[in-house]
Amino acid sequence: MKKSKIVIDPITRIEGHLRAEVEVDDKGIVKEAWVSGQLFRGIETILKGRDPRDAGLLAGRICGVCTNSHFRGAITSVEDAYSIEIPKNADIIRDLMAMALFIQDHVVHFYHLHLLDFADVTSALEADAKSATKEAPKYTKKPYRNSVSHYENVLEKLNKFVKSGRLGPFANAYWGHSEYKLSPEQNLIVLSHYLDALRFQTQISKAVAIFGGKTPHPQSLVVGGVTSVADMLNPQRLNDYLFIMKEAKEFVERAYLADMKLISMVYRDEIKQGVGRANGNFMCVGGYEFEGEKKLFCSGVIYGHDFKNIEEFDESKITEEVDRAWYDENDEICYTDLNEDGTLKTEKKDDKYSWIKAPRYDGKTMETGPLARVLVSYHRDNELIKSFVDEFLDETNLEMMDLSTTIGRNAARAIESNYVCEYVFKLVSRLIQNIKYYDTDTWSKYEFEKKPKNTKGRAFLEVPRGVLAHLIDIEDAKIKNYSVIAPTTWNATPKNIDGFRGAYEEALIGIKVQDTSKPLEVLRVLHSFDPCLACAVHIIDTKGKELSRYKIKTL
Known part of the structure; x- marks a missing residue:
């Protein structure tokens, strides 16, 4: 052969x-x-x-995308070496930064790094805006920015890209490839969210910066806790974080998750064949404590x-x-x-x-x-996540094994984003509850000179x-x-x-x-x-x- x-x-x-x-x-x-x-x-x-x-x-500079993750990993390893137990509030603030990063990373990955493997820009140019408004409700009850005027505006932007000859992010792709299966209207819907996600990623970055001081490369993480106590005690800062996360939750539910359902249904045959397994x-x-041992x-x-x-x-x-x-x-x-x-x-x-x-x-x-x-979480009976997984599988008529595929891998990422969005608000409530009862500690004092040398x-x-x-x-x-x-x-x-x-x-x-x-x-x-x-x-x-x-x- x-x-x-x-x-x-x-x-x-x-x-x-x-x-x-x-x-x-x-x-x-x-x-x-x-x-x-x-x-x-x-x-x-x-x-x-x-x-x-x-x-x-230093470790935070390993990557400009995963910066918060490596920063936290480094200081946590030092805290483990010196047996330093950080305050509950510091742990919550670190988690709030991490949760915002989860959502940002997943949305940016799907739309700006991966979507063009499934969505054909040239096909979207042939779409009918009115027909697109009728297609979108098949995947969610409240489609994101689902109007004729919005889709017409997106078509105008896409046409300008093509006519100018400067395709920017849409250049050098395999347009017209036989493996693109979305209809013109479906392509228009997901590409409209591609453009919306550009704004989304700037907003969600602000959520990380509220407690991190800046992003990428936050400055508030230190051995022993965090330094962002003033932000934690400022009602306006907490409200700013919550407002951004509410917008993020809306986008994840009405755009990201819906688009993932759309692609899962269109590429159902590929999923059932186990492609990418x-x-x-x-x-x-595991990790990210919720309530007690949960x-x-x-x-x-x-x-x-x-x-x-x-x-x-x-x-x-x-x-x-x-x-x-x-x-x-x-x-x-x-x-x-x-x-x-x-x-x-x-x-x-x-x-x-x-x-x-x-x-x-x-x-x-x-x-x-x-x-x-x-x-792992689903099959270990994690009651916090099961309903999110079951709902997605039911609506797409898929099974658990179907997630172990190329498209299923993306579906798991969207499910996780939806799940994390729900969890964030309960985490903020825990922080507010601690503050309410005068627990405002964010750093554990330690004497470095007295810590083990080796x-x-x-x-x-x-x-x-x-x-x-x-x-x-x-x-x-x-x-x-x-x-x-x-x-x-x-x-x-x-x-x-x-x-x-x-x-x-x-x-x-x-x-x-x-x-x-x-x-x-x-x-x-x-x-x-x-x-x-x-x-x-x-x-x-x-x-x-x-x-x-x-x-x-x-x-």
């Missing part, structure tokens, strides 16, 4: 630099895949020798889609390997050149082809993220893209070693010497590429994970030596 290789480099509409090489047979079926992290950075090395209290400010290993560490997400590990037997998460089962990543046995840089034709070296079992290390849980590759959280700490958090771990080793009151295992590190892991594919590569196996010159199907699968390569790789030569020089060819 004849095989050929498709190379996509770089994969756009993600954070960082990702390359994919897939081997397809003469029918276009993907038989093998290699996904390579092409970005290398040096935050972990930069942290060495620093004061542990500065870890958050990985190996069924899911991991979640948590927003449950922890647990699922193997092979066995939803009935969920194991407890055990951090001692985590290992990291580098056999097929560009490191040697001492974690030093060990880059190997590409083949003469520009492809990755992947023929041998020990060929190295990625900057991403290979984390394993009990020797297995794991998928982490919104899908893992929804599956100690270790760790933090495991659920963040928008999945499980994030920050591990710190402190010696003589300075950071000796620092390690980050980000969600994308789990999902984009190379095969390693064990031969197990990571979630990215496994999800690509078996998909059919209709046109090898326009591999839209490959992009759909990879984008569904919301890749963040900036978070996944951290390497630098501290002496400033030039390691290698690269030139990217652009068309």
Whole structure:
């Protein structure tokens, strides 16, 4: 059987630099895949020798998108090392910032990084605005900005883009591809929300900044708590946060969730075929306390889609390997050149082809993220989330297994957004209740000089893209070693010497590429994970030596 290789480099509409090489047979079926992290950075090395209290400010620079997540991960690991228990209010404020980030990240990912894999701009130009107003109510009782005048205005904007020849965000796509299945009116509806989401993301960012001081890179998180006590005690600031979140909830329910239902119904056949399904290993560490022992997400590990037997998460089962990543046995840089034709070296079992290390849980590759959280929490009878999942599945006539697909992965993200929006208001109520009874503490005093000089700490958090771990080793009151295992590190892991594919590569196996010159199907699968390569790789030569020089060819 004849095989050929498709190379996509770089994969756009993600954070960082990702390359994919897939081997397809003469029918276009993907038989093998290699996904390579092409970005290398040096935050972990930069942290060495620093004061542990500065870890958050530096680790927060790992990514400009996940900044709040890494900041919190860093200071939480230090608090764990020094056994510092932060006040309840500080925990709530950190959660309020995190919840706003969850919603922002999910909405921005769907509309601005992933939607154009399903929505065809050229088809939308043929839509009838009046017909669109009749189509939208099929997916929600109160469609977002569903009027003839609004859709006509959107059509005018889209036409201006096309006539000007400057398509901006709509440039370089596979318009007219046979795998685009939305009708002109359906395309118009979701693309109108694409434009609405541009404003949405600026507003939701303000919610993070209210308690963070600014965003990206908030300044209010410190070891021991938060510094935003004045904002917490200011009724206007609390009201500003609530107003933004109410608007966010309306957009999520009336636009985002509705659009996800629309796409799920149109692409139902693809979902039922299991397109984009990985190996069924899911991991979640849980978190975000709600009431007493109740948590927003449950922890647990699922193997092979066995939803009935969920194991407890055990951090001692985590290992990291580098056999097929560009490191040697001492974690030093060990880059190997590409083949003469520009492809990755992947023929041998020990060929190295990625900057991403290979984390394993009990020797297995794991998928982490919104899908893992929804599956684990639902099957651990989390009463807070079950109704949201059941409602979506009922309205789309889908089953739980259908979520373990490319489109299902996106559906889980939308369900989670709706769920988080509901939870936020109850969290604010808890904060107001504490203040009402004169509990205004936001920082736990500690004496750094009296803390252990040699100690270790760790933090495991659920963040928008999945499980994030920050591990710190402190010696003589300075950071000796620092390690980050980000969600994308789990999902984009190379095969390693064990031969197990990571979630990215496994999800690509078996998909059919209709046109090898326009591999839209490959992009759909990879984008569904919301890749963040900036978070996944951290390497630098501290002496400033030039390691290698690269030139990217652009068309």
